[in-house]
Amino acid sequence: MKMNSFKKNYLGQALVEMVLAIPVLFLFIAGIAQFAVLFLCCVQFEHACGEAARQYSAHIVEKDSLGPAIRKNLGYLGRYFDLASLSVKIQEPGNTAAEALDKVRKTIFLIPFAIKYDGSEWAIGINARPPFCFGPLFPRGIPFHTVLQVYRYPQ
């Protein structure tokens, strides 16, 4: 009896609307937050890769040990990544000009004492593990991928 009168009341209508709207609103807000976290993760990943390459160029890490440096540089956002999925692949330059120059450089390298600078190109991939909402949508994580190249001069 009481319930029926309450339903007829505008206050009751507003409450029902609110109850229906709040989960949707929450989902929207959570979605925005998730997006923001994903973008932050992507930027942090790009930054971590760049920082690792800079450390390589400063002789802090070696060509084949970029992975641990990237993991370290992910910082507190590392929790949003599947660190085991990190793949660092040393590859040949991808465009014709760079390829040609690399061949020239390697040829000149045969002349002792002429060209001592050396470097590499890496293709780096990792899966981001998004927090609560995107988890069921992307059970394997969201893949991030980047390519970067740098050269260094021996110390």
Add this chain to the structure above:
Amino acid sequence: MALKHLRDFSHKPLGQVLLATLLFCFVFLALFMGLYKAGTAYIVKERTRRAVNLTALTGGAVYANGLQLVREANGVIMGFAAWDAWVVGKTISDALLEPPPLDITAIALVAEEADPDTRKPAQDIAAKIFGVGTPEGAGLYPALIEGQAMATSSENGLSALQPFYAYNYETADNADVVVPNMALRFRYADEFLPNVNQAPYSLAHNGVRHYFETDQVEPAKNPRHPEQMRVKKTFDSEYAGWWVRREKGSEEDEDKEGNDLSSHNPFSAISKIGLLKNYLHQFKLDITDRDDPPCHTFSLLGAMEMKLGNDNKAFYEVGEVRLESMGIAAWDVEKPFQIYLVKTNLDSFPVLRNSLRKLRGIPFLNNILKSSDLLNGI
């Protein structure tokens, strides 16, 4: 009619709910779109910054390799110079032993005629390879710096057309900035003689030394070299902002050390060494830095393009590396190089410096310049 139906519908609870839902969806869609665009732009900006820095470091590595090759080339040149000196010395000693005794002018003439100048071919080849004394022409090796930097910038995703490279822009004349060069020149024999100090600080550019008083310099604010001084940026000189070297035996040093170094200097009197310096200036020797303190920087302005909605946006970033060589003479061949990224100081570029000085006079533009993303830090 249709509008009337719509208005009536909107007065009903169902219509109101639908309208509110539409508005709600629109607001969130706009929020999502904004977030997506901002996030994507943020990622591209970070990629651009990274690409520019890695390209600058690559340029720096190739540049350092070039300076090492200069040291090795200097070894060859100085070898020839030593042979030339031996020939000249032997001729002079022979001439001195023969009667009648020669006066100083005659000895100078004998030395000049006796100089076989076997170092010249080596100097000419080195000049072509390293582009000594630009802007007469870019050398082969500086072209390699540019080529390698371009290849790396392309690999790192920078726009193929945009990268603008600047070489040693802090101390370069306007034309030299864009011509690939390594800020090199030839040293002459007179430069081995000490200078007579005219002021406590000095810098050399293209072999000419300029002196500055204590009130004309300020700290260079360089975290790696906290005691480094530079010419005051506000000082009305074309060298404003350039690094200076503290002169040994300056008055301040004399006060500190309590002795008069210049009085112990056998070459302290200009009259005594002026003629000798003039005479020795005709003997070209090895390759050295164009500037003192040396300035070896490699900078680039790079852009990365992305599609935001229907528009193509380009994100610009500036990267710069500084090389510290601790000398490029033949005897410095074992010394290491320091290559590090520095916060770009665009207003050190002479043309920009002069323009910015004028713009800073206008308060409105000054605010824009200070808050500009590209000119950050000026």
